[in-house]
Amino acid sequence: MKPIQPLLLLMLSIALLLYMRFLSSQLWGRIAVLIGFFAGASLIMAPEQANRLAALFGVGRGADLLLYIGIAVVLQLLIRIFVTLRSHERQLTLLTRHVALHEASSPEPKD
Amino acid sequence: MNPAEVYVIVAAYNEAPVIASALAEVIERGYQVVVVDDGSTDATWDALQTMAVHRLRHPINLGQGAALQTGVRFALGRGARYVVHFDADGQHPAAAIDALLEPLVTGRAEVSLGSRFLRPQDRQQIPKSKRLALRLAVWVNYLFTGLLLSDAHNGLRALTRRAASQIDLRANRYAHATELLRTVNRLRLAPVEVPTTIRYTDYSRQKGQSLWNAVNIVVDLLLKRVFD
Numbered sequence: 001m002k003p004i005q006p007l008l009l010l011m012l013s014i015a016l017l018l019y020m021r022f023l024s025s026q027l028w029g030r031i032a033v034l035i036g037f038f039a040g041a042s043l044i045m046a047p048e049q050a051n052r053l054a055a056l057f058g059v060g061r062g063a064d065l066l067l068y069i070g071i072a073v074v075l076q077l078l079i080r081i082f083v084t085l086r087s088h089e090r091q092l093t094l095l096t097r098h099v100a101l102h103e104a105s106s107p108e109p110k111d
Numbered sequence: 112m113n114p115a116e117v118y119v120i121v122a123a124y125n126e127a128p129v130i131a132s133a134l135a136e137v138i139e140r141g142y143q144v145v146v147v148d149d150g151s152t153d154a155t156w157d158a159l160q161t162m163a164v165h166r167l168r169h170p171i172n173l174g175q176g177a178a179l180q181t182g183v184r185f186a187l188g189r190g191a192r193y194v195v196h197f198d199a200d201g202q203h204p205a206a207a208i209d210a211l212l213e214p215l216v217t218g219r220a221e222v223s224l225g226s227r228f229l230r231p232q233d234r235q236q237i238p239k240s241k242r243l244a245l246r247l248a249v250w251v252n253y254l255f256t257g258l259l260l261s262d263a264h265n266g267l268r269a270l271t272r273r274a275a276s277q278i279d280l281r282a283n284r285y286a287h288a289t290e291l292l293r294t295v296n297r298l299r300l301a302p303v304e305v306p307t308t309i310r311y312t313d314y315s316r317q318k319g320q321s322l323w324n325a326v327n328i329v330v331d332l333l334l335k336r337v338f339d
Contacts, residue, residue: 089283090281092171092173093173093177093281093283096169096170096171096173096177096181097169097177097180097181097184099169099170100147100167100168100169100170100181101167101181101184101185101188103167103168104165104166104167104185105165105166106165106166107162107163107164107165
């Protein structure tokens, strides 16, 4: 057992716990994350399997494959965050407009 | 044309020193003036209290495009027949409003746009450095909107009720100008350009948009193109 393995497992477990506690609320999301956890844990514990998997994709090392997958996942998350930010900006605009319209005041009629 | 049916929309952000003088003549001419305070941090809102204008306030700063959209929404809700975009810093002369409304009232067009490049006397008022940038902007604008205008970045505009209600500005900051023109082109509203002057004062010059802002706007537009 290489020292990195329990370390990675620990980090993965903490990530899982944080996710379950703070980020997840729906069943399918949780199931997907659990599957991801077990896939990640097995690859950490049996890196030779990772090498075999990598060879299937034409990638040299298992570690490289994991890195590539990691980058793809992070990019996807980043994009999701930006999309959410934009939608929040839109909601903020609509909300501010609503407030402005409702608090509008007009000049006294001159007669 | 009854001036009370004309709503002049003014987006204001930190214009306390000049807002009253910028709009005095417009108010005098009997138009309905709608000022949207876009979350100013100075005394703009206070200045508005003593002016005979409709006043709205964004609790947070959203940008000129959003402020104009709020003002237009308000105006349409009050039955506006014509809607005019007008600057808060005194750069626009009140007389321009009549010129802008003329093609709308005669039924020649539903959208009219001010242009500084139609008359030599207006062209000469523009500082030389700006002139080149504006000329280039015309072509960039054509690329993004499909409309070849003589002045692509003029804040003076007038729209009929019908045109205004079909335009929903979503670009909050400065890309709204291009967004508006793109929509106008898409709706085949064939805008008419009207010669207008701009008064460049030291105040407005110092507040003017930098070239970097122009780059920012182009990026904004490209992103919109990709995502929408």
